[in-house]
Amino acid sequence: MAARHAVISGASIAGLSAAFWLRRTGWQVTVLERAEEFRDGGQNVDVRGVGREVLARMGLAEAVKEQNTTETGTVFVDTDGRVLAELPSNGPDGATAEFEVLRGDFARTILKHLPDGVEIIYGDTITEVAEDADAVAVTTASGRVLSADLLVLAEGVRSATRDRLFGDLVDRRDLGISMVFGTIPRTASDDSRWRWFTTTGGRQVHLRPDNHGTTRAMLAHARAADVTRLDRADALAEFRRHFADAGWEARRVLDGFDTSADVYVDHLTQIRMPVWHRGRVCLAGDAAWCVTPMGGGGASLALVSGYVLAACLSTTGSRFEEGLAAYEKWMRPLVDDVQTLPRWIVPVAYPRTRLGLALRRLADKAMTSSLLSPLTAKFTQVADTTRALPPIGAAHS
Ligand SMILES: Cc1cc2nc3c(=O)[nH]c(=O)nc-3n(C[C@H](O)[C@H](O)[C@H](O)COP(=O)(O)OP(=O)(O)OC[C@H]3O[C@@H](n4cnc5c(N)ncnc54)[C@H](O)[C@@H]3O)c2cc1C
Numbered sequence: 316m317a318a319r320h321a322v323i324s325g326a327s328i329a330g331l332s333a334a335f336w337l338r339r340t341g342w343q344v345t346v347l348e349r350a351e352e353f354r355d356g357g358q359n360v361d362v363r364g365v366g367r368e369v370l371a372r373m374g375l376a377e378a379v380k381e382q383n384t385t386e387t388g389t390v391f392v393d394t395d396g397r398v399l400a401e402l403p404s405n406g407p408d409g410a411t412a413e414f415e416v417l418r419g420d421f422a423r424t425i426l427k428h429l430p431d432g433v434e435i436i437y438g439d440t441i442t443e444v445a446e447d448a449d450a451v452a453v454t455t456a457s458g459r460v461l462s463a464d465l466l467v468l469a470e471g472v473r474s475a476t477r478d479r480l481f482g483d484l485v486d487r488r489d490l491g492i493s494m495v496f497g498t499i500p501r502t503a504s505d506d507s508r509w510r511w512f513t514t515t516g517g518r519q520v521h522l523r524p525d526n527h528g529t530t531r532a533m534l535a536h537a538r539a540a541d542v543t544r545l546d547r548a549d550a551l552a553e554f555r556r557h558f559a560d561a562g563w564e565a566r567r568v569l570d571g572f573d574t575s576a577d578v579y580v581d582h583l584t585q586i587r588m589p590v591w592h593r594g595r596v597c598l599a600g601d602a603a604w605c606v607t608p609m610g611g612g613g614a615s616l617a618l619v620s621g622y623v624l625a626a627c628l629s630t631t632g633s634r635f636e637e638g639l640a641a642y643e644k645w646m647r648p649l650v651d652d653v654q655t656l657p658r659w660i661v662p663v664a665y666p667r668t669r670l671g672l673a674l675r676r677l678a679d680k681a682m683t684s685s686l687l688s689p690l691t692a693k694f695t696q697v698a699d700t701t702r703a704l705p706p707i708g709a710a711h712s
């Protein structure tokens with residue numbers, strides 16, 4: 316019997332994990348990526364919970380550990396850089412996780428270890444999808460026509476193909492927070508910890524060490540307009556307007572972003588959908604369920620989704636509908652767990668007034684006290700489950 320053919324759109328963590336596991340379980344795999352070449356860049360992501368088990372099954376735990384960002388802990392600081400409180404970072408799922416890695420390093424590690432035979436096509440996107448009972452036909456911008464048994468959309472939170480095929484089912488929840496991430500030169504004052512500064516006006520400044528001799532910086536602003544529609548210069552100007560008087564290292568970060576090679580702007584938007592598949596088309600990673608950094612665990616869920624999809628399809632054979640339904644059933648509780656945010660979380664995390672900031676600092680002290688820190692540690696336990704991962708069908712294991 317000829318191998319079943321999967322076309323995957325998007326070559327980041329979800330798409331590459333799906334490629335890895337579908338190929339491992341006997342599929343012919345073609346990956347389409349919009350970018351002209353492998354997309355490096357992106358800041359800290361981590362592998363948590365059941366993601367660690369998937370990483371181990373891929374044989375990549377050591378390879379990812381070697382890319383560790385070198386971060387040793389997480390502290391809240393004041394405008395002079397003095398440490399106000401330290402978040403629990405002991406155990407694999409602390410604020411600084413056992414597997415802290417830069418998005419680009421992580422995606423490249425999966426790419427480098429893909430099983431033989433995965434075809435990756437850069438610089439092409441899907442323009443048309445037609446499906447009949449036996450196959451899905453994918454036409455691309457460059458004129459390719461690919462016939463497949465399965466189409467996996469792993470195009471991230473702003474997936475255009477998802478919007479075309481599932482638009483009526485996409486519920487976008489704007490969390491009202493804009494973030495800009497970028498790499499800036501390291502200075503002598505940067506240490507091995509994630510330093511997190513919160514100030515009035517719903518603003519945060521973050522500095523984190525990396526394994527490339529530079530510093531990863533992030534500015535976050537609540538109640539912000541969506542900056543993702545702006546070009547880079549306008550988006551950075553918008554952040555400069557909000558952060559010029561923020562204090563601590565904000566000015567250094569703003570200046571650093573002006574020349575940073577990999578500025579990434581996001582306006583946090585959850586994607587919620589009642590189903591993640593229709594016929595022979597399914598969604599994976601942020602395209603299906605973006606949880607945003609506010610929920611956390613997006614990279615872990617993207618990684619896990621590739622395994623779960625391939626495992627479910629390996630046991631149901633040509634009964635795709637059944638396999639895709641099982642995939643969804645397994646993934647959904649993990650996603651729901653991080654998408655359900657308490658209403659108070661944004662105003663408390665991003666205080667607007669001096670009083671709000673004072674209360675936030677008191678809350679930080681309480682949360683990180685020896686009494687409450689075991690409870691606080693639960694906030695960073697995402698992609699966590701007591702359920703066993705679905706097995707890979709005997710014919711493919
Ligand atoms: C360059 C980059 C930098 C990032 N930086 C950060 C960061 O600093 N902090 C953070 O928290 N998260 C960041 N993210 C998001 C983070 O990677 C995801 O939240 C998470 O890892 C889930 O991954 P994903 O594979 O589902 O989606 P993503 O990582 O978003 O990947 C989607 C992939 O699909 C490709 N794509 C998009 N549209 C199409 C299309 N129409 N056709 C073909 N391919 C398409 C994209 O180029 C990308 O390679 C970044 C993502 C990217 C792509």
